Amino acid sequence: MYRYEPLDQALVDQRVRQFRDQTRRYLAGELGEEEFRPLRLQNGLYIQRHAPMLRVAIPYGMLSARQLRMLAHIARTYDRGYGHFTTRQNIQFNWPRLEAVPDILAELATVEMHAIQTSGNCIRNTTSDQFAGVAHDEIVDPRPYCELIRQWSTFHPEFAFLPRKFKIAVSSSIEDRAATFVHDIGLHILKNAAGEIGARVIVGGGLGRTPVIGAVIREFLPRAELINYLDAILRVYNRHGRRDNKYKARIKILVRQLSPEKFAAEVEAEWAHLKGGPAVVPEEEFARLEASFVPPAYEAPADTDATFERHRHDDRAFARWVQQNTFGHKVPGYAAVTLSLKKPGVPPGDATAAQIDTVADLAERYSFGEVRVSHEQNLILADVRKSDLFALWQAASKADLASANIGLITNIICCPGGDFCALANAKSIPIAAAIQSRFEDLDYEHDLGPIDLNISGCINSCGHHHVGHIGILGVDKDGSEWYQVTLGGAQGLDAALGKVIGRSFAADEVADVVARIVEAYVEARHVQNEEVEPFIDTVRRIGLEPFRARVYGTPELKVA
Amino acid sequence: MTRRIILDRAIADDLWQLIPAGDAVPAGGKIIVPLAAWLAGHAALSARGGQVGVWLKPDDEPGLLARDVARLPLIAVQFPQFTDGRGYSIARLLRERFGYRGELRAFGDVLRDQIFYMASVGFNAFALKDGKSLEEALSAFEDFFEAYQTSVARPVPYYRRRLGGAPA
Numbered sequence: 001m002y003r004y005e006p007l008d009q010a011l012v013d014q015r016v017r018q019f020r021d022q023t024r025r026y027l028a029g030e031l032g033e034e035e036f037r038p039l040r041l042q043n044g045l046y047i048q049r050h051a052p053m054l055r056v057a058i059p060y061g062m063l064s065a066r067q068l069r070m071l072a073h074i075a076r077t078y079d080r081g082y083g084h085f086t087t088r089q090n091i092q093f094n095w096p097r098l099e100a101v102p103d104i105l106a107e108l109a110t111v112e113m114h115a116i117q118t119s120g121n122c123i124r125n126t127t128s129d130q131f132a133g134v135a136h137d138e139i140v141d142p143r144p145y146c147e148l149i150r151q152w153s154t155f156h157p158e159f160a161f162l163p164r165k166f167k168i169a170v171s172s173s174i175e176d177r178a179a180t181f182v183h184d185i186g187l188h189i190l191k192n193a194a195g196e197i198g199a200r201v202i203v204g205g206g207l208g209r210t211p212v213i214g215a216v217i218r219e220f221l222p223r224a225e226l227i228n229y230l231d232a233i234l235r236v237y238n239r240h241g242r243r244d245n246k247y248k249a250r251i252k253i254l255v256r257q258l259s260p261e262k263f264a265a266e267v268e269a270e271w272a273h274l275k276g277g278p279a280v281v282p283e284e285e286f287a288r289l290e291a292s293f294v295p296p297a298y299e300a301p302a303d304t305d306a307t308f309e310r311h312r313h314d315d316r317a318f319a320r321w322v323q324q325n326t327f328g329h330k331v332p333g334y335a336a337v338t339l340s341l342k343k344p345g346v347p348p349g350d351a352t353a354a355q356i357d358t359v360a361d362l363a364e365r366y367s368f369g370e371v372r373v374s375h376e377q378n379l380i381l382a383d384v385r386k387s388d389l390f391a392l393w394q395a396a397s398k399a400d401l402a403s404a405n406i407g408l409i410t411n412i413i414c415c416p417g418g419d420f421c422a423l424a425n426a427k428s429i430p431i432a433a434a435i436q437s438r439f440e441d442l443d444y445e446h447d448l449g450p451i452d453l454n455i456s457g458c459i460n461s462c463g464h465h466h467v468g469h470i471g472i473l474g475v476d477k478d479g480s481e482w483y484q485v486t487l488g489g490a491q492g493l494d495a496a497l498g499k500v501i502g503r504s505f506a507a508d509e510v511a512d513v514v515a516r517i518v519e520a521y522v523e524a525r526h527v528q529n530e531e532v533e534p535f536i537d538t539v540r541r542i543g544l545e546p547f548r549a550r551v552y553g554t555p556e557l558k559v560a
Numbered sequence: 561m562t563r564r565i566i567l568d569r570a571i572a573d574d575l576w577q578l579i580p581a582g583d584a585v586p587a588g589g590k591i592i593v594p595l596a597a598w599l600a601g602h603a604a605l606s607a608r609g610g611q612v613g614v615w616l617k618p619d620d621e622p623g624l625l626a627r628d629v630a631r632l633p634l635i636a637v638q639f640p641q642f643t644d645g646r647g648y649s650i651a652r653l654l655r656e657r658f659g660y661r662g663e664l665r666a667f668g669d670v671l672r673d674q675i676f677y678m679a680s681v682g683f684n685a686f687a688l689k690d691g692k693s694l695e696e697a698l699s700a701f702e703d704f705f706e707a708y709q710t711s712v713a714r715p716v717p718y719y720r721r722r723l724g725g726a727p728a
Contacts, residue, residue, distance in 0.1 A: 007706055007718065014704050022673060031673075038643055039673055121643070151708040151718075157680035158652055158711070161645025227717070231710075239649050273657060278717060279710040285719040 001062045001370055002147050002292040004112045011155065012109045015116060019043050020102035027099065042122055042160070044115025045101055046422075053420070054093045054101060055118040056108060060128040060146040060170070061089035061373040065360040068371060070111045072356040078104050083356065085341060085349040087413060087464055088167070089127050089373040090118055094420050116154060121162045123153035123234070127169045129177045130374035133293055134336050134382045136328035137174035140197060142189050144289035145226070146170050148281065152227050159234050163241035164249035166234070167206075179375060181205045181214045181495040182467060184251045185233060190220075198222045203233060203263065204255030207461035211497045212252040215260035217267060223286065225271075227279045232270035236263070296368040296383055301333030305387040320446060321393055321404040326384075333386055337367075339379040339396055340403040340411065344436035347429045348414040349377030358399040366392050376413055378406065409451040409518070410436045413464050417457030417474065418481070424457035426474025426481035427507070431455055434511040448518060451535045452491070467491040469536045470517060471498040472510060483510050487517070487547055488539045501548050513551055520550040564694055566675075566686040567663070569701055571694050574687065576613060576634060578667065592636050592665075595620045602628070615667070618646035622653045629660040637683075639668035648681045655682035655712045675700035682712035 004012075019039070026036040040046075044055040056071070063071075071091055075083045078100050079093040086092055096104060108114055117124055126149045133141045149168060153159075159166075171178040172189035180186025186202035198220045205214025221229050237251045255263045312319045326335040339359060342348050351359075359379055363371045366388045367381035374380055379401075384392055396402040405411045412435065415421065417428030432455055439445045454468030458475075465471030471486035483505050486498030505513055518535075524542055526533040539547070563574040579585060581594045588609040598605065598614045605612045613634030616622060625635065635654060637647040647666065654660040665685035666678050675686060675697055688697060710717045 018703050035671060155707060156709050157677035158648045160677050161643050235649050239646055278715055282720060284723055
């Protein structure tokens with residue numbers, strides 16, 4: 001993974017010094033609440049329901065074992081012994097003291113970490129495919145491009161006070177695992193017919209209260225022009241994005257108001273001034289960045305391993321975990337493994353300090369000391385030999401990290417919700433727990449096949465409910481918590497926004513509603529030979545009506 | 561009492577009078593007039609006794625001054641709230657696209673903690689919000705000693721400077 005050069009380290013160290021002084025001035029009353037607010041936000045510090053919340057950046061989700069141990073140390077020393085991995089591949093600590101934050105940042109800086117721009121109206125952490133560099137369907141490794149964007153976006157002097165937050169995602173594979181169509185900018189790194197590397201540029205996607213699928217504004221941008229083009233997009237947005245209403249301030253509103261064609265024309269006009277200028281990225285820089293992501297020293301094991309195959313044959317639980325939680329690796333004999341942070345009953349994405357330490361150990365033993373965070377809030381060991389899978393599974397099981405539910409209904413994406421977040425209208429974690437306990441029967445869950453179920457505690461949509469096959473949104477009605485259900489959302493290349501099925505439900509009914517939706521699917525799905533029609537395909541084929549009939553046609557549910 | 565500002569990283573007396581939109585223009589002295597007033601009558605303004613500068617609101621188009629940059633001694637950009645970042649783009653356009661070399665001043669809700677970025681995008685004068693310490697604000701230029709990006713302060717980005725060669 002990328003290791004800091006002296007400049008990277010110096011900037012992070014100077015940031016710690018700067019924020020320590022800002023915190024001191026705030027506590028001394030020299031900086032007002034409103035003056036301090038954007039400063040602390042751009043250092044990841046929110047003031048939450050119970051305490052401050054600190055969001056630490058994990059650039060494009062990559063972590064070393066050493067960094068993980070630091071996160072565990074911070075969870076133990078400054079928090080209540082756990083952290084929460086987020087849908088932006090970051091980690092949040094929910095209980096630090098404001099006064100301690102400069103010390104936390106100083107500790108993070110010793111392992112090349114920080115909380116820069118993890119909040120506030122600025123360019124946020126760039127996200128990518130959790131399988132970058134190892135995926136069997138990868139075109140080029142997206143991480144050098146992510147790192148280039150990380151450096152460009154870090155302390156960009158022109159774009160520190162945008163109309164609203166700004167999120168960039170990069171993907172470079174056949175499948176899109178980075179949700180690029182629901183980001184302010186999505187980039188697909190690809191090759192043109194001549195074999196040159198460039199980017200397809202998507203703008204104006206996003207979730208929140210106005211969900212929008214992004215529009216492609218350029219099919220191929222030569223990679224040397226990437227920074228000039230990003231500067232052009234951001235400049236158009238910074239100058240012309242709305243600032244009078246924070247709910248209409250995201251770039252998607254500007255793109256929609258102008259039309260994607262007109263917006264693209266504005267960007268191209270701005271780019272015409274910048275093109276070929278000093279920000280052209282030289283080939284030497286790409287070579288330097290690519291050298292940071294050279295593949296580890298893979299051995300050359302056979303693609304299959306007799307012991308592995310025997311365990312898979314003999315042990316049904318292991319076989320199930322292999323089926324759900326491993327992903328095809330481009331090197332024969334290896335697999336990428338997802339360690340599930342979705343154990344039923346535990347808030348999705350939460351990990352204890354002990355678990356984080358265990359993951360660091362497992363990474364060193366089995367996966368070259370590196371770990372990735374997925375936007376689905378799980379942890380990935382990307383380079384595990386198939387012959388090690390059984391031992392890894394046993395160790396991960398002991399640490400409650402081996403729930404075999406990746407891609408299944410209990411792998412719920414969920415925001416912290418009303419238990420923690422000051423913005424939330426409703427709790428989300430207890431809803432996730434209720435649904436997970438409803439699908440405790442593993443055979444049933446596996447029989448249902450792939451279902452993405454996403455929960456957001458409010459319309460800010462941190463739980464990505466719009467793109468869940470089943471989406472659940474907490475809403476406030478006359479001071480009590482209700483839940484709206486959507487169906488048919490999807491992420492990936494055929495990204496779609498879910499549609500609301502009807503009136504909303506009380507908290508204690510949501511699990512029943514989900515159960516009915518799933519029953520309706522099981523009855524309606526096509527099964528041919530061994531081929532089972534997946535949930536999302538059935539929803540697309542039969543539409544919402546049969547699900548509505550099942551959910552609302554039975555009288556016991558009270559609806560709002 | 562003369563108002564003081566930061567000019568070229570030092571504390572200096574402010575010799576200019578800012579004329580709010582709609583106010584009458586005094587006969588003499590150095591004045592900074594709204595863009596609309598400048599566009600409406602710069603011949604008359606240039607003919608009067610003292611020097612004239614222009615100030616821009618965040619939604620003003622800096623390109624309207626493209627032909628005037630060589631003769632303007634001062635352009636000021638208003639920050640109604642420090643969280644309104646449009647002025648940063650205006651500054652870069654004036655410096656980089658239109659070649660403005662005179663005094664570029666930030667005024668309004670201008671605070672110590674934004675000065676480093678403001679200086680990076682080309683401001684060299686800062687009329688701080690009333691009541692803020694200029695002495696303390698001087699240290700803001702030292703917040704960081706380097707940056708990755710292309711800016712007015714560092715026209716060549718770090719990834720080209722590190723190669724040691726001349727820019728393209």
